[in-house]
Amino acid sequence: MRYPRMRLGLVLVAGLIALQSAVAGATPTVWSGLDFAFTKANGADHTDPANQDAITSQVELTRAATQGLFNIAAESGYKATSPAGTEWAFLQNNPGQSEQDLVSTNWSLLNFADWTTALGGRGVLAGAILNGPGVLHLIDEDIYLDIQFTAWGLRGNGGFSYLRSVPEPGAGLLVGLAGFAALSRRR
Secondary structure (H helix, E strand, C coil): CCCHHHHHHHHHHHHHHHHHHHHHCCCCEEECCCCEEEEECCCCCCCCHHHCEECCCCCEEEECCCCCEEECCCCCCCCCCCCCCEEEECHHHCCCCCCCCCCHHHHHHCCCECHHHHCCCCCCHHHHCCCCCEEEEECCCCEEEEEEEEEECCCCCCCEEEEECCCCCCHHHHHHHHHHHHHHHCC
16 A cells, blocks of 8 residues: 555545535425414514524524514614525515415425515515515525514514424434434445
8 A cells, every 4th residue: 555645635535525516416404384483572672682583593583673674693783685694485576376385395486585575665564574474595504494474563663573483303413413324334
């Protein structure tokens, strides 16, 4: 064995290329169902973590006293394109879909836009937000989840409530264990 380091290097390079290809072609993660309720009460402090829904470490939704939702993990307040790192599908931007079709498992059939646009724009947002289900896409993590707003405070109250999906218990652990098992077999 004259070139063991070279062989090891080639194996590592091949492994990295295979891993990169697998990640690039990976299918998105889908959380389905409306299993978790979140509420920010009218008048509650949006800077208090108790009033922020930390869906992931990169997406934490909240709302100040007025205007719309924003991602406090990535932006300091609401903008026309908020919440940062997200895109949404509602009936307003999916006119050919029924409420039954507007679910995270149908993500590839849906049209996504920023939150305000997906709800039909500023003038109709307050009425549209309680008008049925939606699907939220966490762009950087490539996660699709079901969401349905159940309350929206008006006149400077800043409250809101919704139901949303959560990951299946142990889903990340199973993927990690499968990867570990595959590596262990090769030894």
